[in-house]
Every structure is written in C-alpha cells, then in structure tokens.
Amino acid sequence: AQSVTQLGSHVSVSEGALVLLRCNYSSSVPPYLFWYVQYPNQGLQLLLKYTSAATLVKGINGFEAEFKKSETSFHLTKPSAHMSDAAEYFCAVRGGSQGNLIFGKGTKLSVKP
Amino acid sequence: NAGVTQTPKFRVLKTGQSMTLLCAQDMNHEYMYWYRQDPGMGLRLIHYSVGEGTTAKGEVPDGYNVSRLKKQNFLLGLESAAPSQTSVYFCASSYSNLRQGVTEAFFGQGTRLTVV
Numbered sequence: 001a002q003s004v005t006q007l008g009s010h011v012s013v014s015e016g017a018l019v020l021l022r023c024n025y026s027s028s029v030p031p032y033l034f035w036y037v038q039y040p041n042q043g044l045q046l047l048l049k050y051t052s053a054a055t056l057v058k059g060i061n062g063f064e065a066e067f068k069k070s071e072t073s074f075h076l077t078k079p080s081a082h083m084s085d086a087a088e089y090f091c092a093v094r095g096g097s098q099g100n101l102i103f104g105k106g107t108k109l110s111v112k113p
Numbered sequence: 114n115a116g117v118t119q120t121p122k123f124r125v126l127k128t129g130q131s132m133t134l135l136c137a138q139d140m141n142h143e144y145m146y147w148y149r150q151d152p153g154m155g156l157r158l159i160h161y162s163v164g165e166g167t168t169a170k171g172e173v174p175d176g177y178n179v180s181r182l183k184k185q186n187f188l189l190g191l192e193s194a195a196p197s198q199t200s201v202y203f204c205a206s207s208y209s210n211l212r213q214g215v216t217e218a219f220f221g222q223g224t225r226l227t228v229v
Contacts, residue, residue, distance in 0.1 A: 042222060042223070043223055049216075090155060094215070098144065098163050099207045100146060101205075101218055
C-alpha cells in the first residue's frame with residue numbers, strides 16, 4: 001500500500017532563504033508523486049509531478065523536487081523564498097490505477113520579511 | 114474554461130439534515146473524486162468515479178453517497194448530517210493517457226460545511 005509522510009507540519013523561513021519541504025513515500029510499485037499548494041480558502045493547485053521520467057522535476061513558481069529512490073524521498077525546494085509562497089503544501093502519491101491520491105498531512109510554510 | 118466548480122461554497126446544517134454537494138467539470142475528464150480535508154489530516158478520499166454511471170468507495174465513505182449520472186457532474190450526498198462531517202470538501206477530476214495512465218487531479222475551490 002502507498003503512503004506519504006511529510007516531515008514538519010510548520011516550516012518558517014525568511015524571505016530570500018532556501019525553502020525545503022520534506023516528503024517521504026512508501027510504495028509497492030514505481031510511484032507517481034505530486035506536490036500541491038493550497039493558498040488560504042482556496043483549492044489545491046498542482047506545483048509539479050514525477051511520473052518516472054527525469055528525477056529532477058521543475059514546477060511552477062520556481063519550485064523543483066528531486067525523486068530519490070534510494071531514500072524514498074521527493075523533497076520540494078525553492079532557492080529563494082518569496083512572501084507569496086506562504087501557503088500549505090501537500091505531497092501526494094497516486095494510490096492506484098483509478099488515479100486517487102494519497103496525501104500527506106501537509107506542511108504550512110510561513111515566510112518572514 | 115471554468116475547470117472544476119463546486120456548489121455551494123459554504124453551508125451550515127443542523128444534525129440530521131440532508132444535503133447534496135454538486136461538482137461540475139468542463140474538461141471532459143473520465144475520473145472524478147470527492148475528498149474531505151480536516152486540520153492536520155491532509156485530504157482523504159470519500160468516493161470516486163471512473164466514468165459515467167460508476168462509483169466506488171474510498172477511504173472514508175461512511176455517511177456519504179454519490180452519483181454520477183452525467184459525465185460532467187459528480188454529486189455527494191449526506192443523508193443525515195452529523196457533527197463529525199464538519200469539514201471542507203473538495204471535488205477533483207482527472208484524465209488518463211496511454212503513457213502515464215491517470216494523471217494529475219484538478220481541484221475545485223472547496224465547500225466548507227459545518228454541522229451543528
């Protein structure tokens with residue numbers, strides 16, 4: 001069975017600092033992995049996805065994630081945080097052939113001026 | 114394109130009342146899902162559909178029913194609301210391609226439901 005663990009329910013960084021949000025997965029099959037962002041009172045927006053092509057995946061808004069099979073990780077990074085990055089971020093793994101997603105519990109990112 | 118639209122956006126119910134949440138997508142997607150989001154729990158799958166006329170249970174289906182009579186619509190029903198069903202409900206849709214299978218999900222803006 002697939003599962004996702006996000007380390008850290010809250011992460012706080014200063015504007016301009018590196019953003020690192022951690023995600024580890026468990027999957028019995030080659031995983032399809034996703035990062036979504038949720039701004040306050042809004043739905044989820046796809047940041048990026050890994051579908052077994054390149055291990056370094058670039059997404060929107062300057063975010064990227066690297067798939068590391070040996071570490072079962074898919075951490076999300078951004079070199080320089082912006083105030084507008086403040087949001088909640090969810091890592092997810094595809095749960096089955098019907099496409100349902102299994103989500104981590106989310107990491108709330110705060111950006112200090 | 115509107116994408117995925119949920120109706121209503123907010124609702125307050127009394128315990129025991131019933132209601133239906135409507136999800137509509139205009140992307141011709143085959144797959145549709147209902148999730149609930151609770152603080153510190155992430156999103157959990159309630160029910161899903163892999164095509165018109167089909168539905169299946171997800172992780173937390175108890176107390177909910179669904180119907181997919183038309184490809185573009187996916188309805189979530191609460192027959193007798195309970196305070197434990199206070200949550201934010203998200204509908205999503207997805208499509209499939211030959212290389213990747215079912216791809217990423219597109220989400221609606223959510224329905225915030227409070228049961229008192």
